[in-house]
Amino acid sequence: MKLVRYGEVGKEKPGLVDKSGQIRELSAHIADLAGDAFSPASLAKIAALDPEKLPAVSGKPRIGAVVGGSPKFIAIGLNYSDHAKEVGMAIPAEPIVFMKGNNSLCGPNDKVEKPRGSTKLDWECELAIIIGSRAKYVSEADALNYVAGYAVCNDVSERFFQLERLGQWTKGKSHDTFGPLGPWLVTKDEIADVQKLPMWTDVNGKRCQTGSTATMIFGVKKIVSYLSEIMTLLPGDVIATGTPPGVGTGMKPPKYLNVGDVVTLGIEGLGEQRQEIIAA
Numbered sequence: 001m002k003l004v005r006y007g008e009v010g011k012e013k014p015g016l017v018d019k020s021g022q023i024r025e026l027s028a029h030i031a032d033l034a035g036d037a038f039s040p041a042s043l044a045k046i047a048a049l050d051p052e053k054l055p056a057v058s059g060k061p062r063i064g065a066v067v068g069g070s071p072k073f074i075a076i077g078l079n080y081s082d083h084a085k086e087v088g089m090a091i092p093a094e095p096i097v098f099m100k101g102n103n104s105l106c107g108p109n110d111k112v113e114k115p116r117g118s119t120k121l122d123w124e125c126e127l128a129i130i131i132g133s134r135a136k137y138v139s140e141a142d143a144l145n146y147v148a149g150y151a152v153c154n155d156v157s158e159r160f161f162q163l164e165r166l167g168q169w170t171k172g173k174s175h176d177t178f179g180p181l182g183p184w185l186v187t188k189d190e191i192a193d194v195q196k197l198p199m200w201t202d203v204n205g206k207r208c209q210t211g212s213t214a215t216m217i218f219g220v221k222k223i224v225s226y227l228s229e230i231m232t233l234l235p236g237d238v239i240a241t242g243t244p245p246g247v248g249t250g251m252k253p254p255k256y257l258n259v260g261d262v263v264t265l266g267i268e269g270l271g272e273q274r275q276e277i278i279a280a
Contacts, residue, residue, distance in 0.1 A: 001047055002184040002271075003149070005033050005064040006057060009107075012064035016051060017184060023061070024054035033185065034069030038132045038148035038235045043187060065105040066151050066182040067130060071236040073100040073179060075126075075155060076223055077169060079242025080215050086250035095218045095226050100155070100240070101174030108182035108273035112156055113280040114259055115175045120159035121257040121277070124243035125201040125209050125265040127194070128153035129220060130185055135233040143224035146233065149187040150194060152270045153240045154180045154263065159249050159256070175280070181238065183271040191269060194220050199244060201265040203257070209265070211244020 002017035003026075014026040014033045029046065030037045077096035078084045084091050106112075114121050132148030155173065162172025191197070194213060201209035213219075218226070223241055227233060248255040257263070257277050266272035 001043070001187045001190070003033055003046070003066065003187070004182065004184050005066055005068060006061040007064065008062065009064070012068060015057060016046065016049070016054065018051040023057040024051050025057055026054065032068040033066060034071070035234070035236045038130060040132060043132065043148060062107060063109060063183045064107045065179070066185040067105065067236055067238055069236055070102050071238050072234070073102045073105065073238050073240070074227060075100055075173065075240040076218065076242045079217050080211065080244045081217055082211065082215050082245045083243055083247070083250070086245040091217060095223060097227065097230070098169040098173065100170065100179055103176055104174050104179035105238070106177045106180050108152065108180045108271070109275065110177060110180060111278045112177045112180070112263070112275045113175060114257065114277050115158055115161070115280050118158050118160065119256070120249065120254070122157045122159050122248040123201055123203065123208070123257065123263050123265070124155035124157055124247055125199050125267070126153045126155045126240045126243050127197065127199070127213055127267060128181060129224065129239040129241060131233045131237040131239070132235055134235065135224060135228040138225050138228040140221040140225040143221040144188060146224060147188050147220070148235070149185045150191060150270055151181055151185050152183070152265065152267050152273055153238070154265055154273060154275065155240045155243060156180070180273050180275055183273070186270050197268050197270070199267040201246060201263065203263055204261055209244055209246030211246065215244060216242060
């Protein structure tokens with residue numbers, strides 16, 4: 001299934017995307033795509049519905065972040081071997097974990113703010129995991145049983161805030177609009193192999209990132225298992241899993257985003273995003 005949230009900011013409704021690409025309303029069946037709506041039981045009930053009998057959503061509504069509520073927004077850093085190489089950093093022995101403020105979540109095509117004082121605004125196309133069941137001390141072998149599905153995420157990053165203003169990476173990762181998520185949550189049963197998904201990013205029409213989840217250092221199973229040892233994962237939690245090479249800070253010379261720039265990105269089977277950069 002492809003699940004979606006649509007409508008004005010703060011007033012998003014849950015929907016299902018049928019085989020023709022038409023959004024069908026789910027409001028009569030779930031209040032929102034948040035929390036326990038991602039549980040196996042809830043997803044099974046949605047899957048049992050006949051899309052043709054659900055109301056069709058007219059027009060082209062705004063698409064919101066595919067997860068509502070106030071989820072934990074967790075991220076893994078330096079998780080692609082080719083990305084670590086481009087920025088001159090060693091392959092980590094364990095996953096590097098940081099948090100993004102959940103206020104950063106936004107729609108996949110919403111405008112992205114360049115913060116005041118920003119000098120090094122960067123892009124990062126990432127696979128996001130959405131948790132479906134409470135996970136604590138989960139084995140790698142069992143990890144995918146706790147996953148609801150996957151989505152595209154742009155882990156927008158302000159490198160000056162992240163790396164030069166002391167403290168944790170969270171500083172450069174949590175501004176409003178720094179977490180475009182969607183357009184859809186694609187349930188895990190529709191993805192044959194999550195570790196073989198091509199991904200890309202264009203900036204102003206020029207291809208910058210070309211990669212694949214195949215070069216992840218720590219795969220989805222390892223990430224879910226590892227995180228479940230250091231924090232309890234809950235339904236609706238979002239995990240951004242790292243980015244392939246081609247980010248602005250890795251270029252020679254580095255290239256960063258300015259007001260008016262347009263970023264487009266996507267992952268095979270999970271959809272595409274488009275963001276224009278505006279001043280905060």
